[in-house]
Amino acid sequence: MKDIFTCAFCKIVRGEDFKVREIARNSKVIAFFPTNPALLGHCMVIPRRHVESFSDLTDEEVKDVMLAAQSLSKGVQQAFEPDGLNIIQSNGEAASQSVPHVHVHVLPRWENDRVGEIWPPDSDYQESEKDQALAQLKSNIVLPKISVSSEDKRQHLAFAQDIISRMSQSSSNVKSWLLPVVTATYGYAFTQESIAVALLGMIVTLVFAFLDIGYLRTERMYRNLYERIAAEDTSIPPYSLNYKQTQETRKTIFLEHFAIIRTWSIGPFYTFLILTGLAAMSMPVLSNSEFWSQVIEIIKIIQND
Structure with a gap:
């Protein structure tokens, strides 16, 4: 309790510092100019409750303080039109915290201003040291779980389902567009013994097969995303429709397409159409009497030998 009554910022909260240049306040936070601003336009925001460390703020206080800092940054940018902006929050004397009450600085910056560089030159840490530091951090940090309302989740699922339905359709x-095309081309090729028209039908079949595989792959990816949303996968941001879990490579994309080709709706269907096209292309040859005469002659020669 002693800290509350001796804290310079708590005096501002209570309205006891008559020299403070206050910018604004609400029921959660107060914004003001510091006594010795680093630059004109430099301002600060503090929570009303006396808290010494940023890590001790409640979730609501973090939200209130940072939203206020964002509002201040917008106001500073509009009022002073700086070249840049620093949002600074320090904890502990080693980090230059002079008042033991959480506060966030909003500092407008200009090229070659009096503040200068706030970061040291490039570090020379060994890769092993950086890996060790990373391991220490990962073992001690757990990001907060994002709570999603049932209505948000339902709408998110609806967006994913809409894409799934469109890909399926x-x-x-x-297939509906392809069938009349191959019926016409292959039918003509069979009756008129046209190799060119049969080849045209096969090319069209391959093009449509490529499109179909793409649609079905996308559908499969979004079905997977739908299941992850339903399972409340925290790695998926609210309303995100990015189905990628890892960085795609040529190998993974090829394997995904190959898996689609093997499905019953792709493999048997398009294989049958391609075989039909090959049969249509072979008709002019198979119906040629001269061709069969040559075949018979070759068989006789083989038998005589």
């Missing part, structure tokens, strides 16, 4: 449309 697109895949179905591809």
Whole structure:
């Protein structure tokens, strides 16, 4: 309790510092100019409750303080049009905290201003030292779980389901558009013994197959995303529709496409159409009597030998 009555910032909270240049206050925070600003436009925001360390703030206090700092930064940018902006929060004397009450500095910056560089030159730490520091951090830090309301989750799932439905419908449309085309081309190729038209039908089939595989791959990726959203995967930001879990490589993309080709809706369907096209292309050859005469002659020669 003694700290509350001796803290310079608590006096501002209570309205007992009549020299303070106060900017604004609400029920949660107070914003003001520091006694000795580093630059004109330099301002600070503090929580009303006396808290010495940023890590001791409640979740709501963190939200209130940082939202206020964001509002101050917007006001500073509009009022002074600086070249840049520093948002600084210090804890402990070693970090230059002079008043043991959490505060955030909003500091406008200009090129070659009196503050100068606030970061030291490039460090020369060994890779092993950085790896060790990373391991220490990872073992001691757990990011807060983002709470998502049931309505937000339902809407997020609806967005993912909408894409799944569209991809499925697109895949179905591809097959619906392809069938009349191959029926016409292969039918003409069979009746007129046209190799060119049969080849055209096969090319069209391959193009549509490529489109279909793309639609089905995208559908599969979003089905996976849908399941992760339903399972409340915290790595997915609210309303994000980015289905990528890891960095895609040529190998992973190839394996995903190959897995789609092996499915019943792709492999058997397009294989049958390609084989039909090959049969149409072979018709002119198979119906040629001269071709069969040559085949018979070759068989006789083999038998005589």
